Amino acid sequence: MNKLFKNNSKVSKSVPVKLSSHHLLAIEGMQKTEIQKLLDRADHFANLDKNTDTKYLSGYVVLNVFFENSTRTRVSFELAARRLGAEVINISLINSSIKKGESLLDTASTLNAMKPDLLIVRHPHSGAPLLFAEYLSCSIINAGDGRHEHPTQALLDALTIKRRVGYLEGLKISICGDISNSRVARSNIHLLTTMGAEVRCVAPSTLMPSSLEKLGVKCFNDMNEGIKDTDVVMLLRLQNERMSGTENPSEREYFKFFGLDETKLSMASPNAVIMHPGPMNRGVEIASALADDTNRSLIKTQVEMGVAVRMSIIEALNHSKNKT
Amino acid sequence: MTHTIFKSIKLINPATNFNQRVNVIIHNKTIMNISKDLNLEKFNKDNQTIIYDCEGLTMSPGIFDIRVNIGKTENLKFTQITAAESGITSMIILPNQTPKLNNPSIIDHIKRQSEDINLPKVMVYGAATKDLNGLEISEIGLMSEMGAIGFTNGNKSIKNSLVMRRLMSYATMINRPIIQHAEDEDLSGLNQASTTSVRGEMNEGEISTRLGLIGIPACAEVIMIERDIRLAKLTGAHYHVAHVSTRDSVNVIREAKKSGLNITCDTAPPYFSLNESKLLTYNTAFKLSPPLRSEDDRLAIIEGIQDGTIDAIASDHRARSKDTKVQPFSAASVGASGIETLFSITLDLVHKKIIDINKAISFLTINPAKIFGIDSPSLEEEKLADFIVFDENEPYTIKKENLKTSPTPFDGKKIRGKILATYINGQVAFMNQIFKNKIIK
Numbered sequence: 001m002n003k004l005f006k007n008n009s010k011v012s013k014s015v016p017v018k019l020s021s022h023h024l025l026a027i028e029g030m031q032k033t034e035i036q037k038l039l040d041r042a043d044h045f046a047n048l049d050k051n052t053d054t055k056y057l058s059g060y061v062v063l064n065v066f067f068e069n070s071t072r073t074r075v076s077f078e079l080a081a082r083r084l085g086a087e088v089i090n091i092s093l094i095n096s097s098i099k100k101g102e103s104l105l106d107t108a109s110t111l112n113a114m115k116p117d118l119l120i121v122r123h124p125h126s127g128a129p130l131l132f133a134e135y136l137s138c139s140i141i142n143a144g145d146g147r148h149e150h151p152t153q154a155l156l157d158a159l160t161i162k163r164r165v166g167y168l169e170g171l172k173i174s175i176c177g178d179i180s181n182s183r184v185a186r187s188n189i190h191l192l193t194t195m196g197a198e199v200r201c202v203a204p205s206t207l208m209p210s211s212l213e214k215l216g217v218k219c220f221n222d223m224n225e226g227i228k229d230t231d232v233v234m235l236l237r238l239q240n241e242r243m244s245g246t247e248n249p250s251e252r253e254y255f256k257f258f259g260l261d262e263t264k265l266s267m268a269s270p271n272a273v274i275m276h277p278g279p280m281n282r283g284v285e286i287a288s289a290l291a292d293d294t295n296r297s298l299i300k301t302q303v304e305m306g307v308a309v310r311m312s313i314i315e316a317l318n319h320s321k322n323k324t
Numbered sequence: 325m326t327h328t329i330f331k332s333i334k335l336i337n338p339a340t341n342f343n344q345r346v347n348v349i350i351h352n353k354t355i356m357n358i359s360k361d362l363n364l365e366k367f368n369k370d371n372q373t374i375i376y377d378c379e380g381l382t383m384s385p386g387i388f389d390i391r392v393n394i395g396k397t398e399n400l401k402f403t404q405i406t407a408a409e410s411g412i413t414s415m416i417i418l419p420n421q422t423p424k425l426n427n428p429s430i431i432d433h434i435k436r437q438s439e440d441i442n443l444p445k446v447m448v449y450g451a452a453t454k455d456l457n458g459l460e461i462s463e464i465g466l467m468s469e470m471g472a473i474g475f476t477n478g479n480k481s482i483k484n485s486l487v488m489r490r491l492m493s494y495a496t497m498i499n500r501p502i503i504q505h506a507e508d509e510d511l512s513g514l515n516q517a518s519t520t521s522v523r524g525e526m527n528e529g530e531i532s533t534r535l536g537l538i539g540i541p542a543c544a545e546v547i548m549i550e551r552d553i554r555l556a557k558l559t560g561a562h563y564h565v566a567h568v569s570t571r572d573s574v575n576v577i578r579e580a581k582k583s584g585l586n587i588t589c590d591t592a593p594p595y596f597s598l599n600e601s602k603l604l605t606y607n608t609a610f611k612l613s614p615p616l617r618s619e620d621d622r623l624a625i626i627e628g629i630q631d632g633t634i635d636a637i638a639s640d641h642r643a644r645s646k647d648t649k650v651q652p653f654s655a656a657s658v659g660a661s662g663i664e665t666l667f668s669i670t671l672d673l674v675h676k677k678i679i680d681i682n683k684a685i686s687f688l689t690i691n692p693a694k695i696f697g698i699d700s701p702s703l704e705e706e707k708l709a710d711f712i713v714f715d716e717n718e719p720y721t722i723k724k725e726n727l728k729t730s731p732t733p734f735d736g737k738k739i740r741g742k743i744l745a746t747y748i749n750g751q752v753a754f755m756n757q758i759f760k761n762k763i764i765k
Binding site (some may be wrong): 104105124125127130131146147148149183201207210211212242243244 | 513532647
């Protein structure tokens with residue numbers, strides 16, 4: 001049985017994934033099998049030698065449209081698209097059209113008129129990529145919208161865990177920090193619970209969103225309790241730009257109670273790994289030495305997996321559009 | 325002289341608790357006769373008599389809508405015409421329009437501008453504080469003399485407790501109510517600069533968490549009401565809470581009424597017919613203030629309607645342009661159209677057997693009149709013919725493309741009940757083709 005599964009898995013890795021939608025807007029609502037296939041295909045890309053020809057998408061035009069600052073996500077998408085042979089144009093709209101008063105939809109339809117195949121959108125407002133998907137004809141990838149979702153981050157986190165630990169189902173995973181303001185947390189919660197992991201959320205009560213347990217997770221205000229016997233400790237950045245100054249007394253107080261250090265980590269399973277979507281605040285969310293501990297920290301692997309995961313998604317969206 | 329006869333119509337007159345099938349004869353702008361028997365022969369000879377066959381139709385006083393925002397997408401006349409088509413014969417407009425209704429001369433100007441005998445009567449809430457700034461009391465005595473019917477800060481709450489105390493105290497001298505949009509705006513994040521991303525956007529709970537939108541806790545409403553009730557007790561003022569939306573608010577108002585305080589309130593159709601789950605697709609037509617609440621809150625509003633804690637139903641009309649609504653949810657404007665759906669959504673309470681038709685009509689007519697101490701409209705002989713004719717059962721689907729104001733939170737809703745004609749001051753202000761076809765002579 002096990003052998004059969006492995007064989008099947010190998011077959012699925014060699015072809016592009018077909019999804020039920022030609023957009024990737026959110027993890028919430030995605031089927032387990034779709035996630036599984038995307039991860040398998042990404043795993044295949046991650047195993048390839050850098051010089052392997054993967055230019056399956058020549059002539060495919062990708063617009064990387066960022067309404068919010070980003071370095072790693074933007075570069076990761078660009079690399080993924082280029083490795084697939086697509087043409088990529090980066091557009092930063094943080095200071096241009098918005099300031100001129102053009103509406104988001106006008107900006108979007110202007111870009112659409114240039115007939116791209118794919119728009120990768122990052123936007124400070126939750127739900128903005130849905131608006132693009134409703135009005136534009138090309139595929140849309142949500143590269144992070146407000147506090148809502150960051151689906152590719154969750155997929156790359158899952159791939160990182162799978163490659164290290166081997167599986168997701170039944171794994172104990174603690175997501176710690178600024179859950180309220182984190183789209184990474186929401187996408188990870190949906191993905192990991194869908195895949196059968198046991199997800200716990202650890203945050204100060206001021207950064208724990210209302211009724212979070214209804215998303216199928218256990219909530220903790222005590223980090224020692226929240227990461228007890230856990231297999232993965234996933235840390236989140238404190239998003240000060242999304243706070244009003246009433247959430248957190250100080251960075252040093254935050255580090256005392258919610259920053260990951262050796263003492264707190266000793267509560268977790270002996271082989272527990274550490275993750276962080278970056279950019280990280282050393283000495284606030286994580287002790288600097290732990291971040292650099294290559295035996296425990298998967299932070300650099302996360303970045304590496306980002307390219308492979310995004311390749312599998314871009315390819316899948318193209319494939320799904322052609323077939324529908 | 326012309327007689328208009330409404331043959332065999334169900335007449336609902338809440339003021340006299342009347343609900344019977346009768347014949348109504350209108351002559352010289354007044355109701356000449358209401359009777360069960362009708363001798364048509366006498367009128368058949370008269371060429372100028374018009375007879376409508378009203379079998380299956382209903383007549384009631386016209387709707388008094390006590391909360392209408394005239395926004396940038398409308399002007400007064402347009403709103404009046406749309407209101408007439410929706411069965412509204414009088415309405416109160418809010419001061420937060422451009423220019424603000426914050427001094428006696430502009431109140432007088434609005435009164436004169438809207439004085440079309442054939443359109444719904446327009447009444448005005450004056451700005452409670454100068455420039456609606458919430459800091460200094462405006463000339464509410466002078467505005468009151470010009471006809472302002474009550475005072476409010478519109479869609480922002482009167483936040484400062486001292487200002488509210490003084491307002492209430494002063495208002496007792498001129499016998500006018502203070503109308504409050506009850507919201508602790510610090511708690512809901514609305515006092516933050518508009519550039520920060522911590523402003524409340526929807527009701528706080530599981531759905532705001534899923535959507536990654538900023539939650540406004542339901543208690544932001546009752547906190548303000550509780551404070552105001554204490555100030556109303558201190559000053560003896562008539563305090564009116566607009567668009568009540570939560571269970572706690574209904575409970576607190578119920579208790580305050582029991583204790584004998586002069587407190588009234590209204591709600592609007594979205595709060596008894598919709599809940600926060602409508603927001604799951606980020607549809608900005610549902611971005612309202614107060615926000616759509618939980619199902620439990622919605623049920624409490626219905627209980628408040630049933631037991632009379634809630635006095636009136638208002639449209640809370642706040643039409644918005646498409647440009648400001650086709651936006652990411654956080655950037656979209658707040659508010660939705662209301663006057664065109666007020667009647668049918670309220671009648672839906674009757675079809676769902678939540679309240680009877682007499683009570684539903686009361687919520688839209690005599691109850692709001694009582695709040696403001698205005699003579700209750702009554703359909704009796706020798707009174708001015710001011711009424712609406714409707715079909716209680718006409719089924720149809722509300723479609724946004726068929727409405728004149730936008731956005732509607734009721735797009736696609738299947739309902740029953742349609743306004744066919746509106747008479748204002750004895751004259752036809754609106755009559756649709758269905759009713760015109762009812763003519764037998």
